[in-house]
Amino acid sequence: MAELRILVIDDSLTMRRIIVNTLKRVGYSNMTEASDGRDALIKLKKTPIDLIITDWNMPEMDGITLTGILKHSEDYREIPILMITGRSVKEDIVMAIKAGVSGYIVKPFSPDILKEKIDRVLAGI
Amino acid sequence: MSLKKDKSEKKSSMKIGPTEPAMPTRPLNAIKSALQDMEVPIRESRRVLPTASRQLGIISTKTEVAANQMLEKIEQIIDHQDKIGRLSGELAGLAGKSQTPNVNDLIEMAERLTDMALTSKNDAFLIIDALQFQDTTSQQMEHASELLNFVEQRINHLQSIIFDSGMSHNNEPVNQVPDTETERRLLESNDQREVDDIISGIIDRQH
Numbered sequence: 001m002a003e004l005r006i007l008v009i010d011d012s013l014t015m016r017r018i019i020v021n022t023l024k025r026v027g028y029s030n031m032t033e034a035s036d037g038r039d040a041l042i043k044l045k046k047t048p049i050d051l052i053i054t055d056w057n058m059p060e061m062d063g064i065t066l067t068g069i070l071k072h073s074e075d076y077r078e079i080p081i082l083m084i085t086g087r088s089v090k091e092d093i094v095m096a097i098k099a100g101v102s103g104y105i106v107k108p109f110s111p112d113i114l115k116e117k118i119d120r121v122l123a124g125i
Numbered sequence: 126m127s128l129k130k131d132k133s134e135k136k137s138s139m140k141i142g143p144t145e146p147a148m149p150t151r152p153l154n155a156i157k158s159a160l161q162d163m164e165v166p167i168r169e170s171r172r173v174l175p176t177a178s179r180q181l182g183i184i185s186t187k188t189e190v191a192a193n194q195m196l197e198k199i200e201q202i203i204d205h206q207d208k209i210g211r212l213s214g215e216l217a218g219l220a221g222k223s224q225t226p227n228v229n230d231l232i233e234m235a236e237r238l239t240d241m242a243l244t245s246k247n248d249a250f251l252i253i254d255a256l257q258f259q260d261t262t263s264q265q266m267e268h269a270s271e272l273l274n275f276v277e278q279r280i281n282h283l284q285s286i287i288f289d290s291g292m293s294h295n296n297e298p299v300n301q302v303p304d305t306e307t308e309r310r311l312l313e314s315n316d317q318r319e320v321d322d323i324i325s326g327i328i329d330r331q332h
Binding site: 017018022086110 | 250253254256257258259260261263264315316317319320323324327328
């Protein structure tokens with residue numbers, strides 16, 4: 001089975017390192033990083049990606065805007081998007097679901113939650 | 126005769142009765158308007174300052190909790206490294222003492238070393254988890270900073286009202302009142318189960 005290629009998007013270098021280390025901990029090792037939505041679009045053109053994990057609040061282009069762009073793109077609409085964010089109010093969650101995210105994790109998160117959400121997203125649940 | 130007429134003319138021009146003080150209406154109106162203008166920035170600042178203070182308090186608490194969590198794990202890692210070092214020494218000693226060391230003893234020691242190494246690795250991961258506080262507290266600090274900038278603008282505006290000789294309102298603050306939604310979001314703690322329940326509810330309604 002091919003290794004999952006994951007794009008991790010967050011404007012905080014610390015947070016990206018935490019997510020990457022946590023992904024390694026739960027068994028994934030092929031990660032690409034981007035610092036915001038605009039950077040993610042550049043990386044997507046260069047690297048095939050199977051799963052996107054993105055923050056919400058980012059400069060240049062936030063996670064919701066990026067999700068909207070990807071879901072309207074023929075090349076990228078099928079890539080599942082998992083949002084990891086500090087936003088937990090209902091209105092934000094509804095906005096994210098409507099934008100097209102496949103999974104939603106609130107910070108701070110545990111490795112178990114991350115693994116569970118990735119499994120669910122990949123299973124199409 | 127003309128003198129009498131003059132006197133009577135003078136009398137009529139000097140009316141004697143209740144006198145009204147001359148009212149400086151224009152400056153008083155300006156003062157009143159300025160005082161009314163001051164009420165809004167004072168009220169907005171009073172609303173915002175406790176929030177900024179709360180945010181900073183939460184940041185301080187979260188930082189301390191995270192630091193202690195990390196320290197605890199670091200101490201455990203150090204303890205495990207000491208034990209690993211001692212066991213390694215015993216292992217080397219066992220191997221050195223005899224041409225045919227007891228295999229079971231060697232296996233047991235190797236297993237203990239492996240367990241300790243794994244435990245140390247897990248402790249290191251827990252430190253990484255604890256470092257997530259940095260992301261949430263940085264957002265809270267940005268929000269607290271925004272609130273304090275807001276208060277500073279209001280104070281500058283008050284200053285211009287009080288000390289501006291023309292009582293003009295030229296220095297209207299440009300930043301808007303920070304929204305309570307951001308404040309609510311940053312003060313509430315996040316629970317993944319509640320989020321999952323909300324998402325389940327959304328999906329159920331869609332079907």
